[in-house]
Amino acid sequence: MTAGPAAAGYDVVVLGGGVAGCVLAARLSEDRARSVCLVEAGPDYGPDRQDWPPTLRDARALPRDDVWERHAPVHRIRARVIGGSSSINGCWNTWGSEADHAAWERAGGPGWSASAMEPYRLRAVEQMRLRQVPEREFSPWSRAALAAAAELGYREVDMAAPGGPGYGTPLLNAVDGLRRNAAFGYLDEARSRPNLTILAGAVVDRLDVRGGRVHGVEIEVDGRRERLVADSYLLAGGTFGSPAVLLRSGIGPAAHLAEVGIRPEIDLPGVGANLVDQPGVFVPLAPTAELNASLAAQQAAGELYVSRMLVRAAGEDCPDDSWNLHILPAAGPPLFGKLAPGEFEAGISAFVMNPRSRGRLRLTSADPAAAPEIDPGFLSDDGGRDVAVLRSGLEIVERMAATAALKSLAGPLSGHPARDLSDERLRARLGTYWHPVGTCAVGSDDDPFAVVDGQARVRGVxxxxxxxxxxxxxVPAANTQLPVLAVAEMLADTLRD
Structure with a gap:
């Protein structure tokens, strides 16, 4: 049900209605004796698909209306709507490598291993009704890209399951062009439960932390300040939202908190640190008139999707039987800007999937309405490894564009190959895969920058x-939606008892 704050409080308050928050609210409210309140800063358009804005329903586009900052740099884009990033992203679901889970297990314990996570991966796939790409959604470009990957010697693999390098298609949380976000996937069957309250349009200001315990949470609803009280608090504000709430609550690096006038309650230097995202470069190509015509026909039929395949590739400094690049061919309407009717953008991107570079998030003010300072730190690692991996990815892009399958549909533009650009010009071309993680990282007891333990408990609270x-x-060598769904399923299990 949707309602205002309850004076009597709740057993559990979930702060953030994104991908993880939807999982938590649905799973924890399965126990009818447990009262759960899900708090979301953005709107909740409800269970009826027709009540949602057309842009949020359309799986062919990346909507940018329900976000925290309009016209912000691309690395800052984050959803402000129930369902979170699953309401505005590309509906792609892929899985990481064995090396990813080995690193997670070292940080969080055996529950984070590949084998321990496997049941939760399968549970998330089933709950979200993830599906294979139907044949009609492949454009001539996507079909040619599949052939090009095979021409380069890659084998076909299941992108949403454990495995090695290869080419294939993601699993989709979309049916017939309709985006099936996490609110549809998890909350629809939970909304009628009397023990679940969904509180939308409520911005979390700060947690009242005293004596190593949260005593309440301050929120803003329609310009009014309210206070929610619960036995347990689950913060699910995302990679940018969760550290910001901790910092406003006095949990974080003491020196930084003092700089913005916040009294430190718990000195946790890892809050806002360890920010990592997947940078990449798009290499544009010149589509032929025939490709433009075929794309226009598919768009007129309502079946044009910019990309429906990818390659997991091993670039520079990659572990054996793993991958550290996504090679992503795309053709369709430009992501940024516009082209004349009947003309389309075509090209191939290379994304660095396991970068060593780290950025950070800091507050600019204690005001929850103030945008945080976000430095993604792209290609900033001391040894230059990330630049080397990116260049090796651009070399694969160049070879893929030259395959017989693709060169008949698009040719190279004039100028130097992207892999030969200077570091400065390469950085100027950088984009992002929009998969930031790590600002409240799990870690062992001897890790001074760990914010939570293997069961997601915040140190000192x-x-x-x-x-x-x-x-x-x-960050896993994957799109992060499916891994986050699985992690939320796993951690929800630890909270059921």
Missing amino acids: SNLRIVDASVLPT
Whole structure:
């Protein structure tokens, strides 16, 4: 049900209605004796698909209306709507490597291993009704890209399951062009439960932390300040939202808190640190008239999707039987800007999937309405490894564009190959895969920068956990939606008893 704050409080308050928050609210409210309140800063458009804005329903586009900052740099884009990033992303679901889970297990314990996570991966796939790409959604470009990957010697693999390098298609949380976000996947069957309250349009200001315990949470609803009280608090504000709430609550690096006028309650230097995202470069190509015509026909039929395949590739400094690049061919309407009717953008991107570079998030003010300072730190690692991996990815892009399958549909533009650009010009071309993680990372007891333990408990606070992408200690070699769904399923199990 949807309602205002209850004066009597709740057993559990989930702060953030994104991907992880939807999982938590649905799973924990299965126990009808447990009262759960899900708090979301953005709107909740409800269970009826027709009540949602057309842009949020359309799986062919990346909507940018329900976000925290309009016209912000691309690395800052984050959803402000129930369902979170699953309401605005590309509906792609892929899985990481054995090396990813080995790193997670070292940080979080055996529950984070590949084998331990497998049941939760399968549970998330089933709950979200993830599906294979139907044949009609392949454009001539996507079909040619599949052939090009095979021409380069890659084998076909299941992108949403454990495995090695290869080419294939993601699993989709979309049917017939309709985006099936996490609110549809998890909340629809839970909304009628009397023990679940969904409180939308409520911005979390700060947690009242005293004596190593949260005593309440201050929120703003329609310009009014309210206070929610619960036995347990689950922070699920995402990689940018969760550390910001902790910092406003006095949990974080003491020196930084003092700089913005916040009294430190718990000195946790890892809050806002360890920010990692997947940078990449798009290499544009010149589509032929025939490709433009075929794309226009598919767009007129309502079946044009910019990309429906990818390659997991091993670039520079990659572990054996693993991958550290996504090679992503795309053709369709430009992501940024516009082209004349009947003309389309075509090209191939290379994304660095396991970068060593780290950025950070800091507050600019104690005001929850103030945008945080976000430095993604792209290609900043001391040894230059990330630049080397990116260049090796661009070399694969160049070879893929030259295959017989693709060169008949698009040719190279004039100018130097992207892999030969200077570091400065390469950085100027950088984009992002939009998969930030790590700002409240899980870690062992001897890790001074760990914010949570293997069961997501915040250090020094007895009744507070964080469950979202911010706790991932490293970014997986994957799109992060499916891994976050699985992690939330896993951590929800630890909270059921």
